[in-house]
Amino acid sequence: MFDNINLLLFNYNRIINYHKSLIISKIDIAYGGNTMDIRKLQYFISVAETLSFTKAAKEHYISQTAMSQQIASIESELDVLLFDRSKYKVDITSAGEVFLGEAKEIVAKYEQAVKKTQDVHKGCKGNIHIGYAGPTEVELLREIIEEFEKKYPYVELHIEQNNFKKLSKDLKEGIYDIIFAIAGEINDIGSLEKITLKNEQAVLVVSKKHPKANKKNMNATEIADENFIMLSEECGQLNFERMIESCRQDGYEPKITERVNSLDTLMFMVELNRGVSFLPRSQINNLNNKVSFIDIINTHHSFAVEMSWIRFNKNEYIKKFIEIAKQLYY
Template identity: 35%
Template sequence: MDIRKLRYFVAVAEELSFSRAARRLSISQPPLSTQIKELESELGVRLLERSPREVKLTGPGEVFLSRARAILEQIDAAAVSTRRAADGGFATIRIGVVASGLFTATPLLTAHAERIFPRAEISLFEMGSAEQLSAVLREQIDIGLVHAPVDVPNLNSRLLTREPYVIATSSARARGRPAPAGLHAFADEPFIGFSREVSPALYDNLIVACRQAGFSPKLMHTARHVFTMLQLVREDRGVALVPASVAQAGIAGIALFALTDRINEVRISAVWRSHPSRLVQALVADLAPALALPDAGPTQ
């Protein structure tokens, strides 16, 4: 399929006008119409509904627009990376990150990448663990930072960081509570948890930890992002089991309680394809884990 036809289609789909798209592309309208018809013929579907008054996307046209944009973005990114390499630079390093590793694994890996490739451009993509595993396999990112354990065919992993959990509560809900505390002390509280779809390991850790403490959590809300959870905590919607390093965010109106329970830690691993590019090989060759993280200092 001709890349030019993709660019022509995207222009028409975004402008919803052949005349405006032609001006945008600096071509005349007849060849533009011809290229779109040829594209529809190749695909065997109608992408656009045309009338004298308007142009509209069909259902298949909307699907194709999304995919065409993604393809063109990758082509443009490849061209930029190639030109940078020709100028003596390096291609972009694409790193997937989980929000719960913002203060731990993410700075560890990005600092390492900057030392190995000082002229590289580092692009961070915030995704859940499951999304990252899929993105690494599809080569949409070069390396991911995901919640351990990782046991996926065709992927290698290395544990980078581990840290304890703490309980986050609103300042109002924290008044009068002793610290540190056992998890059972929060048995009657509504809980806010990580989305199981996005962070299955963290969701499961909450359920298992509470059951080990002798109760089942009253899970009132789930969220994709740890900072969404903390905002709900701040609004006194419930309590949350979160990584201790969130203390570094310094969010007002939240109290953090160290726990006396022996529960699973928050573990984050780097993950990459079993047959990586030379860039990734160099990146992970001497990637040393930082398992002894400084205490995040949970406080009441």
């Protein structure tokens, strides 16, 4: 029975893709047959990600020969070799790597345009694309979203977590309408608007194995000799620099023994008692039973969250979202 169902699904997808191909082919003919359409870019991305013409062809329900012809057509149009082919493997070239990044952005924008068009057709009056960096922003973002959805239930919200670099790039390119991140990390964007919504005290996070794990609070100078685990500069240059400067303002030079690229790794290192770190106080409820938090007295460490957007964004619901955020936190 399951084989029959799978066969039906396979044939259904082939029919759908066949009709899509007919539509796109007509567009190709209208433009002289030389248009590098979205379909070709999707084919290229699949080959680049799988490094296999066979796997990519199966993903799109076409033959391997047809897939090879499509990639050859792109290479001919660009006059650039995108893949090194041998009998045993396929490798993407340096030029192919560059083209892959650009192709992904084009396809993402196309899919976003399709989604917005379909939303209007379905009766959805608008949407907002929101990006955020990490758990520091989650509690704040949750309250704003809950309040917004009460007032504007017909507006669709798309929410995604990403690193600071990607958030900044996608805000600039219009993929995100609004982003939430640690203060100072989003800069160098023309017409950027931002406000600080929250500034909260930092706590020291230590392993349950740490000799001071049972302490309720400590003076800032008492932690000067600790080994520190911090998120690396790649996770946020300004945040990293701010942490070091806050330690100096507290009267000591931090001994950083680990620089990690994710909060999960940071917490794992703390659990293993490889060092201590700082977290916003709002994250206390999210800590597991393998770590403890200690309040820091007379410290300069804090975490501020900013909301950023582009001034000339024409999305009418951004202003309404910002108004609610200001009512709750500003």
